[in-house]
Amino acid sequence: MGKTIAEKIISSHAEQDSFEQGEIINVKVDFAFANDVTGPFAIKCFEDVGKEEVFDSEKIGFFLDHFMPSKDIKSATQSKFVKEFVERYGIKNFFHSGTGGIEHSLLPEKGFVKPGNLIVGADSHTTTAGALGAFAIGVGSTDLGIVMALGKTWMKVPKIIKIIYNGKLNPWISGKDLILYTISKIGVDGATYKVLEFSGEVIKNLSIASRFTICNMAAEAGAKSGIIEPDEETIRYLKGKCDNNYKMYKSDKDANYEKIIEYDVSNIEPQVAFPSSPENCRPISEVGDILIDQSVIGSCTNGRIEDLRIAASILKGRKAHLNVRLFIIPSTQEVYSQALKEGLIDIFIAANAIVSPPTCGPCIGGHMGVLADGERAISTTNRNFVGRMGHPNSEVFLSNPAIAAASAIIGKIVSPEEVN
Amino acid sequence: MISKGNIWKFGKNINTDVIMPARYINVSDPKELSLHCMEDIDSDFMKNISEGDIIVAEENFGCGSSREHAPVSIKAAGISCIIAKSFARIFYRNAINIGLPILEMDDFVDECTTGDIVRVDLLEGVVKDLTKNKTYKTTPFPRFIRDRDIVYAGGLKNYIKETGDL
Secondary structure: OEOOHHHHHHHHHEOOOOOOOOOEEEEEOOEEEEEOOOHHHHHHHHHHHOOOOOOOOOOEEEEOOOOOOOOOHHHHHHHHHHHHHHHHHOOOEEEOHHHOEOHHHHHHHOOOOOOOOEEEEOOHHHHHHHHHOOEEEEOOHHHHHHHHHHOEEEEEOOOEEEEEEEOOOOOOOOHHHHHHHHHHHHOOOOOOOOEEEEEOHHHHOOOHHHHHHHHHHHHHHOOOEEEOOOOHHHHHHHOOOOOOOOOOOOOOOOEOOOEEEEEEOOOOOOEEEOOOOOOOEEEHHHOOOOEOOEEEEOHHHHOOHHHHHHHHHHHOOOOOOOOOEEEEOOOEHHHHHHHHHOOHHHHHHHOOOEEOOOOOHHHHOOOOOOEOOOOEEEEOOOOOOOOOOEOOOOEEEEOOHHHHHHHHHHOEOOOHHHOO | OEEEEEEEEOOOOOEHHHHOOHHHOOOOOHHHHHOOOOOOOOOOHHHHOOOOOEEEEOOOEOEOOOOOHHHHHHHHOOOOEEEEOOEOHHHHHHHHHHOOOEEEOOHHHHHOOOOOEEEEEOOOOEEEEOOOOEEEEOOOOOHHHHHOOOOOOOOHHHHHHHHOOO
16 A cells, blocks of 8 residues: 655654554654743743753744734733743744734745644644645644654644646636635545645646745644645755755655545636635635735735735735735745835735735734624635734635635726736 | 532533633633623623533533633633533544543533523533432543543643652
8 A cells, every 4th residue: 555745744744654544642843832822821831841951953943923913911922922932942943923924824935844844833723834745744832842842733634625626727717716626625624634735737836935825724624634746846945945965855756545535627717715715715706705904915825025026916006906915025035125126015015915024923913913792804814714914803714815806996896807 | 520500501602702801811820811701792691600500502512712711711710511512623632631521412411591590510411400309421531532631631731740650
């Protein structure tokens, strides 16, 4: 019996030679990280355990992104707590404000994700890193505190679901639409405890940015991880970011999948997820008249330079509707800088958008664009749960950056075709 | 380990944003977090519950964000156990890791009603609805968790403190 890419990575990190699906095993961790929200609990756990040193100060990272720049005294205190820990234990990788960005974008950008790695992050969207052929799982803070102490974690060997996308994509269709479409089919618990392996000719032709988006939202189907076999495109992306010391695993033809699901995506339209679940999707032509108060383009899901280029191509020479607050959030400082060089920021400002520093901010209703009672937003983020972006009676609709940009101009949710 | 209390019943896909809204997770003190436990799905929850009460829910309880603040706030609120048809993966790990008892059951969840008084024997996997006078049996914690005594040690941290290793 062959193995899947995920199983090969788990094997190469397992403490034991052989194991079966469903078995609980211990695995070594190549990189572990937390943020300003999950970090403090993880640190307290690590310190309570009583180890004098972390397992490897170069294999741990802290990313202050959720409430960065600090929104109030309490969040500033949390960030200070993390900073002091980083100093006390000599942690080598610490990113915040001007050196930082949103963790899941910054992690690959800084070369912390290599194909074949096993990565553990105290954030559910850690799955993003699977786009480069790593096995990346989100955990809670206690798990991360123990990883910092021991360099390993326990895991239940997961079952694998293979998703194959066939066909040729319509204009405006991106990774966001593919993953929203998939979640609408399999449901928000469609992959609970399992790994989603994304494949097929469509994935082979997809940009790394779109692959990140797909693996990012594997979390919204409940998956332990999303993963894509690394290829030439992956190698091109990695060049200059990390060394060549990595392993490009592929799934065997006779590998053991719990399920193989094939989609012909030639005819799918851009997707919009209605409140209050990412599975609640409709094609853009069936959205109807949804007036919006806010449009958010950014986040670990869609804040990369490719996303900003798409938004700028629609916003160029146009203005956001007077009733709409348009927030554009480059996901890292490097993305911000690149957008400046390409003239995108000028386009955004001319369109009456506010360009925010890299932050998770509005995605979690934290700060930098919180919704009032009864307000609605179109957003390129990943969750539209009750109260996700602010007041419990506000509503979030999820989409790709093209729809979010076009909708900002018209003041209601529309296809980019309607402004082009 | 015995729990006894009133049950509070919720639907499916109860996510960690409604259990513990992100606007309150700028602190990590369990008691302070618990003041807002379940606020965005039931704003009177903290006013209504008593020490030892039990949360019951349908499928996929705790989906969404990995924030441990969610199970931590539930535990600090005094909830003694959560019984759901299924749990989201990270929430499941977090609950075990912090020593918050959870059970997966279908029949009991279908038949019970908010306000029922229930007695849960976690070691035996027996749930008795005292209001309806009906007894249900389920698998206690998965064997590995019992073997490793993680929940009974009061969570993964205490387990590692005692044993030094996984």
